[in-house]
Amino acid sequence: MNAHVANGDIAERTRAIVGALRSLEGPLLPILHEVQDEFGYVPHEALPVIASELNLSRAEVHGVMTFYHDYRDHPAGRHVLKLCRAEACQSMGGDAVADRMKTLLGVDFHQTALDGSVTLEPVYCLGLCACAPAAMLDGELYGRIDDQTIADLVAEVRR
Amino acid sequence: MSVTIYVPRDAAALALGAEKVAEAVTQEIAARGIDAKIMRNGSRGMFWLEPLVEVEVSGKRIGYGPVKVKDVAALFDAGLESGGDHALCLGEVEGLPFLKEQTRLTFARCGVVDPLSLKDYEAHGGLAGLRRAADMAPADVVKEVTESGLRGRGGAGFPTGIKWKTVLDAVGERKYIVCNADEGDSGTFADRMIMEGDPFVLIEGMAIAGLATGATKGFIYIRSEYPHAIATMTEAVEIAGGAGILGASVLSSGRAFDIEVRTGAGAYVCGEETSLLNSLEGKRGVVRAKPPLPAHQGLFACPTVINNVISLASVPVILEKGAVFYRDFGMGRSRGTIPLQIAGNVKHGGLYETAFGLSLGDIVERIGGGTATGRPVKAVQVGGPLGAYFPRTLFDTPFDYEAFAAKDGLIGHAGIVIFDDTVDMLKQARFAMEFCAVESCGKCTPCRIGSTRGVETADKIAQGIEPEKNRALLADLCNTMKFGSLCALGGFTPYPVTSAMTHFPDDFAPTPLIEAAE
Numbered sequence: 001m002n003a004h005v006a007n008g009d010i011a012e013r014t015r016a017i018v019g020a021l022r023s024l025e026g027p028l029l030p031i032l033h034e035v036q037d038e039f040g041y042v043p044h045e046a047l048p049v050i051a052s053e054l055n056l057s058r059a060e061v062h063g064v065m066t067f068y069h070d071y072r073d074h075p076a077g078r079h080v081l082k083l084c085r086a087e088a089c090q091s092m093g094g095d096a097v098a099d100r101m102k103t104l105l106g107v108d109f110h111q112t113a114l115d116g117s118v119t120l121e122p123v124y125c126l127g128l129c130a131c132a133p134a135a136m137l138d139g140e141l142y143g144r145i146d147d148q149t150i151a152d153l154v155a156e157v158r159r
Numbered sequence: 160m161s162v163t164i165y166v167p168r169d170a171a172a173l174a175l176g177a178e179k180v181a182e183a184v185t186q187e188i189a190a191r192g193i194d195a196k197i198m199r200n201g202s203r204g205m206f207w208l209e210p211l212v213e214v215e216v217s218g219k220r221i222g223y224g225p226v227k228v229k230d231v232a233a234l235f236d237a238g239l240e241s242g243g244d245h246a247l248c249l250g251e252v253e254g255l256p257f258l259k260e261q262t263r264l265t266f267a268r269c270g271v272v273d274p275l276s277l278k279d280y281e282a283h284g285g286l287a288g289l290r291r292a293a294d295m296a297p298a299d300v301v302k303e304v305t306e307s308g309l310r311g312r313g314g315a316g317f318p319t320g321i322k323w324k325t326v327l328d329a330v331g332e333r334k335y336i337v338c339n340a341d342e343g344d345s346g347t348f349a350d351r352m353i354m355e356g357d358p359f360v361l362i363e364g365m366a367i368a369g370l371a372t373g374a375t376k377g378f379i380y381i382r383s384e385y386p387h388a389i390a391t392m393t394e395a396v397e398i399a400g401g402a403g404i405l406g407a408s409v410l411s412s413g414r415a416f417d418i419e420v421r422t423g424a425g426a427y428v429c430g431e432e433t434s435l436l437n438s439l440e441g442k443r444g445v446v447r448a449k450p451p452l453p454a455h456q457g458l459f460a461c462p463t464v465i466n467n468v469i470s471l472a473s474v475p476v477i478l479e480k481g482a483v484f485y486r487d488f489g490m491g492r493s494r495g496t497i498p499l500q501i502a503g504n505v506k507h508g509g510l511y512e513t514a515f516g517l518s519l520g521d522i523v524e525r526i527g528g529g530t531a532t533g534r535p536v537k538a539v540q541v542g543g544p545l546g547a548y549f550p551r552t553l554f555d556t557p558f559d560y561e562a563f564a565a566k567d568g569l570i571g572h573a574g575i576v577i578f579d580d581t582v583d584m585l586k587q588a589r590f591a592m593e594f595c596a597v598e599s600c601g602k603c604t605p606c607r608i609g610s611t612r613g614v615e616t617a618d619k620i621a622q623g624i625e626p627e628k629n630r631a632l633l634a635d636l637c638n639t640m641k642f643g644s645l646c647a648l649g650g651f652t653p654y655p656v657t658s659a660m661t662h663f664p665d666d667f668a669p670t671p672l673i674e675a676a677e
């Protein structure tokens with residue numbers, strides 16, 4: 001992930017991604033996923049390139065990109081911590097876990113810590129509802145979160 | 160002879176430390192020079208026992224669980240590789256009541272086999288259904304599925320055979336099978352488990368659907384919150400292609416069928432079938448008005464079968480054992496088995512596949528063992544965020560589509576979330592509205608605006624502001640959303656809200672504190 005990518009570079013790398021995926025049926029979501037993988041977010045400058053390569057309007061591509069919760073328009077922190085906020089996790093004290101995590105990390109949901117260490121995001125179910133409350137840190141899963149897990153997660157993102 | 164030790168790689172097992180346990184087991188095997196190999200299976204679905212380590216001893220699988228890394232050395236000291244005794248030893252896994260009393264048709268192999276071994280899959284009955292379907296006329300395959308009584312497990316409960324028949328009869332340049340693996344409901348994980356634990360059964364089910372309807376291409380749309388399922392499914396599709404199960408000639412039948420795995424982008428509404436189709440096409444996931452039905456004009460305007468993971472994964476056993484075999488399980492118009500997903504504040508949470516008809520109380524108290532916190536059960540939400548909250552007084556309701564509907568509830572994808580007596584039902588009602596507001600596709604006003612108004616109104620009730628008037632307003636909003644929404648997101652959000660108000664009125668009473676302060 002690189003927050004300071006030159007515009008020309010973004011255009012070029014985006015064009016390569018579109019080139020590789022354009023033959024798919026309905027390629028826009030796979031392309032946006034790939035662009036986000038490449039840059040860590042979907043840079044503003046990538047949208048007109050995707051639009052012109054796929055022969056779509058810019059508004060259309062912008063509309064799709066902003067509809068989905070997964071795509072971000074600026075870089076995330078070095079770590080992304082997703083806390084499940086859905087009912088099964090609520091029933092096992094998920095709200096308290098969220099409050100504690102927000103306090104310890106000094107961020108609210110959808111925010112990145114000032115030192116760039118972590119972005120906190122809500123997620124509605126990770127399919128771990130029988131071992132709630134649950135979280136995902138950079139793709140790693142944690143179930144039955146207790147005070148120890150919270151401490152471990154905080155230590156992990158601060159490392 | 161080499162011993163096989165099983166350590167699950169199901170996402171929930173991983174969330175409970177299975178990866179580190181597997182590493183520790185590997186180390187012990189090497190350090191002790193034991194002739195053993197590790198197999199990473201799916202989960203048996205008993206999550207209070209995960210990570211559940213199993214060892215095969217003279218044809219029987221002996222289990223140990225829940226195993227922590229620090230237990231591993233002691234387990235080997237006790238002779239784990241030969242099924243030795245230890246405090247964590249559970250005896251023969253298949254003999255545990257939770258597993259023994261189930262009827263596992265769809266989940267028969269989940270947790271048992273190596274998910275990515277076709278050899279294992281076939282040795283446990285895999286591909287028998289597809290082989291049979293390949294020898295049958297498409298209409299006969301459809302007939303078999305219709306007669307089995309299988310209804311869509313994704314929520315709406317629509318008869319699968321009838322949907323397939325519509326697509327078989329539809330004319331189109333090409334046809335598609337779309338598997339809805341967006342499983343967004345809280346309390347549900349059956350789709351995830353089958354994709355991680357027995358991916359070939361879904362592939363087989365989709366291939367049968369393709370042969371039955373003349374569709375040549377399938378898509379599996381998996382939510383991005385399930386990276387492990389995406390990885391396993393992608394690998395399984397490749398393996399199936401290499402083995403001729405998918406491709407230009409499915410099992411040498413001369414008929415083509417291929418599958419592509421796609422990743423969602425974090426929108427709950429994309430589980431709604433028409434919104435999912437828009438998403439696959441690369442559009443905003445807004446809901447389409449019906450008609451036209453997807454069966455007539457679905458993906459890229461072609462005739463499309465769109466089915467839930469479990470619906471499709473239930474088809475191979477129907478083709479293998481016949482419609483009558485499957486139909487003989489269940490009650491009323493709810494035929495076959497249903498994978499109950501028991502979750503939330505529960506002692507024995509997990510996946511329990513059984514014929515329709517058990518009572519809700521039986522599921523919660525006997526099978527689930529009551530709450531994890533040991534406190535009394537107060538409410539049970541069945542069917543995800545759009546499902547009703549049931550009080551204990553409705554515990555005699557049998558698990559059946561019609562019986563739940565008769566009590567103003569739904570079984571949805573069969574997720575069962577248990578709450579103890581500390582739950583505040585006004586807060587849960589507020590959450591239902593908030594969730595709807597966050598996830599609304601925005602197409603219709605009752606859902607888009609009504610849900611936000613619902614949150615505000617719930618807040619006013621909580622603050623004791625004109626409680627009676629605001630309770631009436633909340634009920635009215637629910638009514639408007641129920642009848643004025645295009646799809647079930649706005650249309651069913653009233654279920655959790657209204658059920659909370661009806662069954663738990665005390666939680667909606669004004670707080671005496673604020674009244675006293677006025």
Ligand SMILES: Cc1cc2nc3c(=O)[nH]c(=O)nc-3n(C[C@H](O)[C@H](O)[C@H](O)COP(=O)(O)O)c2cc1C
Nearest residue numbers: 311312313339341342343430431432466467470647
């Ligand atoms: C808001 C909303 C979300 C839904 N989410 C899912 C889902 O995650 N998985 C699913 O299979 N069906 C979901 N459905 C139901 C689908 O629209 C559709 O009924 C189902 O995929 C049809 O397949 P089936 O007949 O095999 O159940 C959802 C419906 C709505 C209204």
Ligand code: SF4
Nearest residue numbers: 600602603606646649
């Ligand atoms: S009810 Fe909500 S989610 Fe469904 S179509 Fe209307 S706005 Fe979209």
Ligand code: FES
Nearest residue numbers: 084089126128129
């Ligand atoms: S509700 Fe939190 S993981 Fe499902």
